[in-house]
Amino acid sequence: MKIGAIAGITFKEAKRDRILYLLFFFAALGIGGARVLAILTVGDRVKIIKDVGLASISLFGVLMAILIGTGLVYKEIDKKTIFTLLSKPLHRAEFILGKFLGLVLTLFVMTLFMSLIFLAIVFAHTLKIEGTLLVAVGYIFLELVLVTAVAILFSSFSTPILSSLFALAFYLIGHLSWGLELILKKMAPGAGKTLVRFLYTVLPDLENFNFRTEVVHGLPIPPGIYLSSFLYGVCYTAFILGLAVLVFRRRDFI
Amino acid sequence: MAKTSSAKKSSTTLLLVVFLMAAAAAFMALKAATDRVSREKLPGSSIIYIPSGKFLKYATFGYRAVAADAIYLWAIQYYSTPTIDDRFDHLDHIFAIINELDPRYQDPYEVGALIAVQEARNPAAAFSILDRGAANNPDQWVYPFNAGHVALMTLKDYPLAEKYFEQCMKIPGAPEFVERLRANAIFKKGDLRTSWETWLEIYKKAPDERTKKIASNHLYNVKATIDAAAVDDAAAKYRERFGRPPSDLETLFRTGFLREVPKDMDGQDYLYDPATGKVKTVTSPWRR
Amino acid sequence: MADAIRIDNLQKKFRLGFIPKTRQILKGITFSVREGEIFGYLGPNGAGKTTTIKCLLGLIRPDAGTIEIFGRSHFSPRSRQTLGFLPENPYFYDYLTATEFLAFTADLFGLGRVEKEERIARLLKLVGLERAAGLPLRKFSRGMLQRAGLAQALINDPKLVILDEPLGGMDPIGRKEIRDIIVRFKDEGKTVFFTSHILQDIEMICDRVAIIVGGRIVKEGALRDLVSERILFTEVTVSGLSPDAFRDLGESISAQGDRVLLKVYDESKVDAVLDLVHGQKGRLVSLSPRTETLEDIFVETVTRT
Numbered sequence: 001m002k003i004g005a006i007a008g009i010t011f012k013e014a015k016r017d018r019i020l021y022l023l024f025f026f027a028a029l030g031i032g033g034a035r036v037l038a039i040l041t042v043g044d045r046v047k048i049i050k051d052v053g054l055a056s057i058s059l060f061g062v063l064m065a066i067l068i069g070t071g072l073v074y075k076e077i078d079k080k081t082i083f084t085l086l087s088k089p090l091h092r093a094e095f096i097l098g099k100f101l102g103l104v105l106t107l108f109v110m111t112l113f114m115s116l117i118f119l120a121i122v123f124a125h126t127l128k129i130e131g132t133l134l135v136a137v138g139y140i141f142l143e144l145v146l147v148t149a150v151a152i153l154f155s156s157f158s159t160p161i162l163s164s165l166f167a168l169a170f171y172l173i174g175h176l177s178w179g180l181e182l183i184l185k186k187m188a189p190g191a192g193k194t195l196v197r198f199l200y201t202v203l204p205d206l207e208n209f210n211f212r213t214e215v216v217h218g219l220p221i222p223p224g225i226y227l228s229s230f231l232y233g234v235c236y237t238a239f240i241l242g243l244a245v246l247v248f249r250r251r252d253f254i
Numbered sequence: 255m256a257k258t259s260s261a262k263k264s265s266t267t268l269l270l271v272v273f274l275m276a277a278a279a280a281f282m283a284l285k286a287a288t289d290r291v292s293r294e295k296l297p298g299s300s301i302i303y304i305p306s307g308k309f310l311k312y313a314t315f316g317y318r319a320v321a322a323d324a325i326y327l328w329a330i331q332y333y334s335t336p337t338i339d340d341r342f343d344h345l346d347h348i349f350a351i352i353n354e355l356d357p358r359y360q361d362p363y364e365v366g367a368l369i370a371v372q373e374a375r376n377p378a379a380a381f382s383i384l385d386r387g388a389a390n391n392p393d394q395w396v397y398p399f400n401a402g403h404v405a406l407m408t409l410k411d412y413p414l415a416e417k418y419f420e421q422c423m424k425i426p427g428a429p430e431f432v433e434r435l436r437a438n439a440i441f442k443k444g445d446l447r448t449s450w451e452t453w454l455e456i457y458k459k460a461p462d463e464r465t466k467k468i469a470s471n472h473l474y475n476v477k478a479t480i481d482a483a484a485v486d487d488a489a490a491k492y493r494e495r496f497g498r499p500p501s502d503l504e505t506l507f508r509t510g511f512l513r514e515v516p517k518d519m520d521g522q523d524y525l526y527d528p529a530t531g532k533v534k535t536v537t538s539p540w541r542r
Numbered sequence: 543m544a545d546a547i548r549i550d551n552l553q554k555k556f557r558l559g560f561i562p563k564t565r566q567i568l569k570g571i572t573f574s575v576r577e578g579e580i581f582g583y584l585g586p587n588g589a590g591k592t593t594t595i596k597c598l599l600g601l602i603r604p605d606a607g608t609i610e611i612f613g614r615s616h617f618s619p620r621s622r623q624t625l626g627f628l629p630e631n632p633y634f635y636d637y638l639t640a641t642e643f644l645a646f647t648a649d650l651f652g653l654g655r656v657e658k659e660e661r662i663a664r665l666l667k668l669v670g671l672e673r674a675a676g677l678p679l680r681k682f683s684r685g686m687l688q689r690a691g692l693a694q695a696l697i698n699d700p701k702l703v704i705l706d707e708p709l710g711g712m713d714p715i716g717r718k719e720i721r722d723i724i725v726r727f728k729d730e731g732k733t734v735f736f737t738s739h740i741l742q743d744i745e746m747i748c749d750r751v752a753i754i755v756g757g758r759i760v761k762e763g764a765l766r767d768l769v770s771e772r773i774l775f776t777e778v779t780v781s782g783l784s785p786d787a788f789r790d791l792g793e794s795i796s797a798q799g800d801r802v803l804l805k806v807y808d809e810s811k812v813d814a815v816l817d818l819v820h821g822q823k824g825r826l827v828s829l830s831p832r833t834e835t836l837e838d839i840f841v842e843t844v845t846r847t
Contacts, residue, residue, distance in 0.1 A: 005646055005649035012637070012638075016637060037327065041323070043364075043365070044361060059317075079633055080631075080633040081634060083601060083629050083633060084627070086599070087622060088647070088651065089623040089650070090619055090650060091619050201285055202282065207316060208285070212316075212319065213356075216319060217358045225291045232288055235284055236277075245270060252601070
């Protein structure tokens with residue numbers, strides 16, 4: 001399968017990138033540091049470990065996705081390896097999807113390792129593994145997948161630095177969606193409100209993948225949200241990848 | 255040949271655009287669906303607009319809980335530093351930020367109130383913090399419990415204590431003795447009638463002998479207090495009339511100042527002191 | 543004989559720079575390459591050779607014009623199924639070994655495992671890289687990279703091979719090897735389309751050529767037809783006579799020791815020179831008629847445009 005072949009070499013190339021291991025080191029440091037921080041607190045230690053641990057996995061995962069993803073396509077174009085690649089009987093869509101899957105695979109492996117360290121530390125403290133922690137990590141991974149797609153989209157037409165900034169902006173906007181919701185509640189009906197409503201619906205809502213608060217405090221998660229959040233992530237990712245393919249198809253490679 | 259090829263290319267583009275619109279429609283619909291599912295929104299997080307806490311929440315991008323932890327950790331170190339003279343100035347404010355960021359984080363409420371009462375000598379701040387705790391965590395009985403204690407012990411504000419203990423009682427899981435704390439607060443505040451009724455309730459509902467005994471002792475005490483007050487009142491009137499306190503209770507009864515000679519709950523007589531015109535109980539209510 | 547490549551009125555302009563300035567690179571290219579022939583594509587730097595190839599391969603979208611590869615529109619990726627391409631400066635993933643790289647390329651064509659292994663072994667042998675098969679590409683010299691590039695261009699046993707400056711940067715032995723390989727392609731029935739600056743090589747192996755200058759095809763045709771057999775001048779080297787003897791007959795280029803090298807422009811005068819040599823008891827060292835070469839045509843065409 002051609003997409004598989006491209007995913008394979010993308011994975012091989014990504015795992016050579018030193019940034020991956022640097023970020024992983026800091027993530028491990030963060031998760032391990034939670035253990036140390038917990039000693040300083042008065043009261044429930046496990047809460048801090050869970051909070052910092054999940055936050056580390058999330059934050060460093062996003063950084064990995066952005067920093068590696070934005071360079072992926074750009075490097076091919078810059079180093080001109082793309083000439084040999086696209087002169088093969090390959091749809092441009094297959095190229096984009098292959099790159100995407102390769103990076104997703106890389107992130108999956110990194111998230112797995114970070115989660116193992118995290119769960120080990122939690123287990124050392126509570127002598128049990130809660131299934132809900134795995135759920136939280138799972139949805140963190142879904143968020144990473146979406147951010148990866150965004151990084152690749154920008155990488156297909158922009159330089160790594162700009163792409164990183166755009167992808168980061170996407171991530172920040174995604175977490176401020178509820179701010180728009182608040183504004184909506186205060187607005188008088190009219191053209192302005194319709195515009196804001198449209199923005200609110202179209203702009204990403206990354207809080208849909210954030211179950212960290214519920215999991216750490218043991219609050220119940222309504223079952224309906226599992227499916228709708230998951231599908232939301234899948235559809236939004238599909239949309240972004242579709243955009244990436246559209247942009248990439250029209251490119252000339254001088 | 256050429257025409258069909260570029261037509262094919264634009265038909266693929268058209269297909270892509272249609273796919274994009276479908277995907278967009280799908281995720282927009284899903285977003286609406288997800289919004290409808292009410293996630294247990296941490297209560298109290300957006301009612302009052304206090305600039306700093308709110309701003310911090312906006313600025314933490316989904317890492318609210320970690321920010322709360324960090325600030326709490328800092329606060330602990332800050333309040334353990336005796337050399338900072340004015341560290342209590344913004345006690346409530348700082349803990350308000352922590353509570354705002356993570357309303358379900360229990361430790362800061364209790365510890366904040368503790369610092370407020372013991373170190374800052376600022377019960378008002380303690381109440382503010384504990385009230386917030388109760389508002390954000392209606393299922394936690396500790397907050398009205400602690401607040402009741404502050405009212406009872408530190409402020410000696412019995413009506414306030416009663417209010418808190420009553421609030422605490424209603425929360426499932428509250429200890430059974432809170433009821434008694436409330437009854438006692440009512441007594442201390444001086445509403446003897448209600449106090450009697452409350453203790454009677456407790457006596458009737460008592461699940462074991464010990465509780466019954468405690469309730470009984472309190473009832474004895476309440477009756478004794480009521481009776482003592484009645485005697486005191488009557489004796490004062492007698493004194494006013496006759497220039498000196500009565501020699502015994504019978505005299506008061508005969509002269510009509512007392513409707514009846516009161517006996518304690520066990521049927522015993524009270525000890526009357528003719529010099530002062532007051533009665534005392536034969537035994538201590540607590541050692542019957 | 544079908545056309546391997548047919549290009550008709552190909553046009554492309556680029557908008558470059560911050561304030562977009564448009565430059566028309568291809569101004570209407572039309573030519574065709576017949577199946578089974580070796581076709582040379584020449585032109586000065588910046589004429590549009592590489593742009594043409596990129597249009598062919600679908601790397602660039604033309605503004606106007608059509609391109610067909612074996613009768614199939616060049617837009618569909620399938621047109622590249624029987625095509626092999628070697629870019630000018632080979633750019634490959636430098637952390638892969640030669641074998642891994644060829645295996646990856648084979649995957650892109652959907653080759654089966656057994657076939658893949660057999661072809662990789664055969665091609666590595668063909669281009670002389672057997673011993674370097676396990677080395678990562680970043681350790682390869684320029685010449686080795688060129689050979690690896692050739693191998694990857696052949697992995698799918700293509701019917702049409704497109705080479706962009708395949709002989710650049712190679713030593714004379716290497717160039718001979720590549721030339722021989724290209725000729726062998728023709729024997730196997732493949733079509734070869736390549737660009738080169740080294741006109742002697744083109745002259746040696748091409749059947750037909752096209753010259754592109756300033757985005758237009760200025761000459762196209764069989765090499766035989768373009769390069770006439772007209773003799774420009776004859777170079778005669780004699781010894782034992784002084785240069786003065788030949789003053790009327792030809793131009794003396796050099797005189798070293800007792801050897802004189804003459805350039806005789808007038809064909810009729812050559813016999814007169816030979817008679818003189820005989821008569822004066824001199825010795826004829828060599829005699830070479832210099833016909834018009836491709837280089838002459840090229841220089842003339844370019845300077846004229």
